[in-house]
Amino acid sequence: MIHVSFVEPSLDGDPAADDARQKWWRAWRDRAKRARDKYEKSRKTTADPEFDSDVWKDLKEWLLRGPFDGKCGYCESAVTAVDFGDAEHYRPKGAVKRRDGDAWVPVVVGRRPHGGYWWLAYDWSNLFPACAKCNSAHKRENFPTAKKHVRPTARDLARWTSAALDREEEPLLLHPMREGDENDPSRHITFDIDGRAVPIDDSERAKATIETVGLNRDDGPNSLVESRRETMADQVKLCMMAFYQSDCDPAAIDAFMAELQKRKRPYVGAIAVAIERKFDMIRRQLDERRKLDERRAPR
Numbered sequence: 618m619i620h621v622s623f624v625e626p627s628l629d630g631d632p633a634a635d636d637a638r639q640k641w642w643r644a645w646r647d648r649a650k651r652a653r654d655k656y657e658k659s660r661k662t663t664a665d666p667e668f669d670s671d672v673w674k675d676l677k678e679w680l681l682r683g684p685f686d687g688k689c690g691y692c693e694s695a696v697t698a699v700d701f702g703d704a705e706h707y708r709p710k711g712a713v714k715r716r717d718g719d720a721w722v723p724v725v726v727g728r729r730p731h732g733g734y735w736w737l738a739y740d741w742s743n744l745f746p747a748c749a750k751c752n753s754a755h756k757r758e759n760f761p762t763a764k765k766h767v768r769p770t771a772r773d774l775a776r777w778t779s780a781a782l783d784r785e786e787e788p789l790l791l792h793p794m795r796e797g798d799e800n801d802p803s804r805h806i807t808f809d810i811d812g813r814a815v816p817i818d819d820s821e822r823a824k825a826t827i828e829t830v831g832l833n834r835d836d837g838p839n840s841l842v843e844s845r846r847e848t849m850a851d852q853v854k855l856c857m858m859a860f861y862q863s864d865c866d867p868a869a870i871d872a873f874m875a876e877l878q879k880r881k882r883p884y885v886g887a888i889a890v891a892i893e894r895k896f897d898m899i900r901r902q903l904d905e906r907r908k909l910d911e912r913r914a915p916r
């Protein structure tokens with residue numbers, strides 16, 4: 618999992634003069650607002666109103682083509698190679714549940730099951746692309762938090778934006794687009810040489826994220842762990858070749874990583890960790906050799 622930088626395109630300025638990205642964003646925001654209003658209205662008259670999934674599907678595709686580079690926001694696998702990808706609702710829209718052994722049980726707030734964060738169903742800050750394994754097979758309606766889940770009344774609904782909820786609930790699940798060092802997945806999750814995700818300093822958020830979306834699933838051939846491990850090994854090999862071809866210039870490592878980021882490879886987070894680790898070892902070896910040479914050199 619890596620941080621994905623995304624800045625909401627500006628809605629200001631002359632619509633006629635805007636670039637395509639701003640136009641798309643403005644049109645999507647308007648559509649999302651209409652869909653939310655419609656849903657809120659029908660909640661008053663219908664027991665089980667339906668969502669308009671086309672709205673979040675369109676955003677998911679737009680984000681996949683843009684900042685997510687066709688990769689899952691949780692596991693960094695290339696989803697578009699084999700699938701359309703899911704539109705992940707970070708805070709579940711229809712119900713909140715937790716795993717209890719093999720069963721799923723509702724999260725209860727004030728003696729009633731939490732009905733989900735429906736008012737965020739069309740909110741961009743609650744949506745990003747994920748693969749079906751992370752989203753549908755593992756996470757489902759789970760949303761682990763350090764504090765109690767909020768279930769607002771109709772009167773104080775407007776106050777519970779994503780940001781306000783983050784402050785109150787302290788989510789344990791990491792979000793790829795949240796800003797701030799404390800939310801950066803690379804501060805919480807590292808990777809071992811077997812391709813497994815490992816919490817940094819016993820991070821509770823890392824543990825919850827790895828568990829909730831199954832970041833260490835090793836379910837047979839081409840499992841996530843196996844694919845990650847193989848990609849790491851291949852890329853470390855290529856990086857070391859580039860390093861030795863440059864006469865052991867450390868700048869070659871940075872150039873290799875920059876190129877990797879540009880090509881948006883799956884698992885770049887894990888690859889960066891593996892390369893750093895390998896390079897640390899090489900640096901120590903080079904230092905030892907230099908010291909040895911100095912001692913041997915005739916005075």
Ligand SMILES: [Zn+2]
Pocket residue numbers: 689690691692693694747748749750751752
């Ligand atoms: Zn995934």
